[in-house]
Amino acid sequence: MATIIDVAKRAGVAVTTVSRVINDKGQVKEETRDRVLAAIDELAYRPSPAARSLPRKRAHAVSVLVPFVTHPSAVARVQGIVHGLRKTDIPVTILDVEKPAHQSEHLDTLASSYRPEGAVIISLVPSERQLARFAEVELCPVFIDADIPEFSRIFIDDRTGGVLATDHLIGLGHRRIAFIGDIENGSFGFESSAKRHQGYRDALRVAGLEAESRYQRTGPHGSDISRQIAHELLTLPDPPTAIFASSDTQAIGVMEAAKEARVKIPTELSVIGFDDIEISAYLGLTTVRHPLYESGLIAAELVIEHIRDPSCAPRRVEQELEVIVRSTTGPPRD
Amino acid sequence: MATIIDVAKRAGVAVTTVSRVINDKGQVKEETRDRVLAAIDELAYRPSPAARSLPRKRAHAVSVLVPFVTHPSAVARVQGIVHGLRKTDIPVTILDVEKPAHQSEHLDTLASSYRPEGAVIISLVPSERQLARFAEVELCPVFIDADIPEFSRIFIDDRTGGVLATDHLIGLGHRRIAFIGDIENGSFGFESSAKRHQGYRDALRVAGLEAESRYQRTGPHGSDISRQIAHELLTLPDPPTAIFASSDTQAIGVMEAAKEARVKIPTELSVIGFDDIEISAYLGLTTVRHPLYESGLIAAELVIEHIRDPSCAPRRVEQELEVIVRSTTGPPRD
C-alpha cells in the first residue's frame, strides 16, 4: 500500500504538502496541488483511517448506542440514521446494549477510548459523570428519546401521547379502559412507558373516570408477556372494553390474546398501541404514530451539523404525535 | 487520558511489559502482572483503539457490507450478525450499498484502507481483482448469499427454492401459475430472483406445464411495483390462479392488488412468497422460509472463527429451505 510518503516523493513535495492537499487546507499553489493529485491517482493512494485517527484523536465514524437492536422501533431509528449519514462517507458503528452493564461500558468506551466524530444515543440516559466526560472530550452526542439540555436531542412527549391514546378511547365511549405497559423502574432507566402510563391516568382523571388498579398492568416488554397479561384482563369478571398498550409490540400481544379468547376486535374489544411500527399498518392496528425513522434521520442531520461545527449550540427537537385510527378501535358494544 | 507509558511508569516496568499484559501474551511473571494490572486499574487506563490499529494494521471491528439496509431481509441478517458478535467486544460497522458505485468503493476501502478484523458481505459478489486483494491482505470475509469457493460463505439453493414454491402450487392443482420477480441482470448483480425463476420454470416443465411468457413478469424490487404487475396479471383474459412472487415484499404487493381487485385469497387466487420475513407470519402469507436471521448468526460465528484462527479453511454452509404453508394458498376454485 502506498503511503503519504510515497506520494510526497512521487510529486516531489513534502508530506506536509500532501497532507494539506488531502485535507483541503489551502496554502498550496494550484500547480503543486495538481502534481500531488496526480501522484495520488497514479499510486491509488488512500489515507489510512487508523493513522489519521491517532493524531486527530477522533475516529472517522459515528457510533450508535442502541438498546435491543432487535426491537422494531430500534430498527426503524437505526435505518433512519444510516440513511441520513449516507450522504457523507462516515461509517456507522452499532453498539448494542442488551444488559445494563453494557450501557456504561459502551458509554465509557465512546468518551474515553474510541472517540468517534459523532454519536447517537438512543433511549438511554447517561450519568452526570458520563455527561461531563462527553463535554470534556468535546464529543457532542445526539440523544434520541431523552431530553438532555446540554446536548442536542430529539424526543416526543410521551405523557401527551398517553393522553392522546386514552382520549381516543374515551371519545369512542369506553369507560373500562385498561393499560398494559413495561415494568417501571427497570434497570435501563427507560421512562417512556411510565410517562405514557401517566398520560393514561391524567386523561381518565380529566374525563372523570376512575383509574382502577386492576386495569393497570406492567410486565417485561414483549408480545408474549403482554398476551399473557391481556388474557388475565379479559377473564376478569368485568373485563375492560378497551386496552391501551404502551407499545405496538404489546398491542400485538393483546390482539393475539383476544383472538385466542374469541373476543372480537373492535366490536368486543378496542385496542390501541403506540409507535406505529412497520407491521402495524398491515395489522390494521390503531396506534399513536411516533416518527421513528424520521427521528433517526434528524439525528443524523444533527450529528453532521455538530461534526461540521463542533461549537454549535445544542438543538432541541420535539416530534409531533398523532393517533392513526385503523381498525382495532371502535365504540363499545353496550 | 492515561497512556500505556503512564501505566508503565506507575508499575515500574517497561511499556513492552504492559503491552504483554494487556494482550495476554504470557511471558510475564505473576507478580509483575499483578502490579501492571493494579496500575491499569488505578489509572483507569484504556488502550486507544486507533493507536492499536496502526501497528497491527487492522481495525478492531467487523464491517458489514449490505445493499439496501432497509429491506426486511437485510434487517434480519444484520440483526443476526450483531447478535452473534455480541459475545465479543467487537463493534459492528455498517456499510450501506445503495448505488452500484458504492459497492466497489466500499470493497476497496475494506481491503485497502480500513482493514477490519473481519467482514461479512451480503448479496454482493466482488470482482476477481477484489477477491485477490482480500486474499493478499489476509482479510477473510464471510459471504452471505454468494457461493464463493475461496472464502467462507453461507447461502441457499435459490433454484430449488423456486421449485419448492412452484411444486406447492402445482400440488394444490394449479395450472395457470404466474411468476413475479426482480429485474434480471440488474446493476448489482443479484442473482437470487433469477435463480428462483429458473426453479419455477423447471418445476413447470417437470409437471408437463407450459411456462407461458405472459405469466412471467419482472420489475424493480418493491411491493408497489409488484402490486402494479399483479394488477396487470389479474386483468388478463385468463388470469393466473396462483402467483409465485420471488420475495415476500413482492408477495405483499400481490396481496394488495388482489384486495383492490376484490379477488379473494386463497379461493380465487393463491399467493406464495419467498423469505419468510417478519411480517409474513402476521399476514398469513404462505412462503418459502429462508433462515435470514440465522444466516447472520452463522456469519458472525464464522467471522469469529476466522479472527481467532486466520489460517483456517473456508467453510461452506448451505441452509435448508422449507415451505411454510399459511393461509394464502389453496386449491384453485374450478
Place this chain on the structure above:
DNA sequence: ACGTTTCCTGAAAACGTTTCCCATCCGTGG
C-alpha cells in the same frame, strides 16, 4: 565450575498521519 536452556524484561524502531514552527521566495511600498 561451566555451558545451555528457559524465563522474564527492556530499548528502540516501526506504523502513517497531522501539525507546529520555521525557511524561503516573491512582490511591494518606502
Place this chain on the structure above:
DNA sequence: CCACGGATGGGAAACGTTTTCAGGAAACGT
C-alpha cells in the same frame, strides 16, 4: 536598495501502540 509581509513549502515532533531483538537472571544438566 531595503525592509516587510503574504503565500508557499518543508522538517520534525507528536499521537499511543506493537513488535523485534537483545540481554540478564535463574535453573538445569554435566
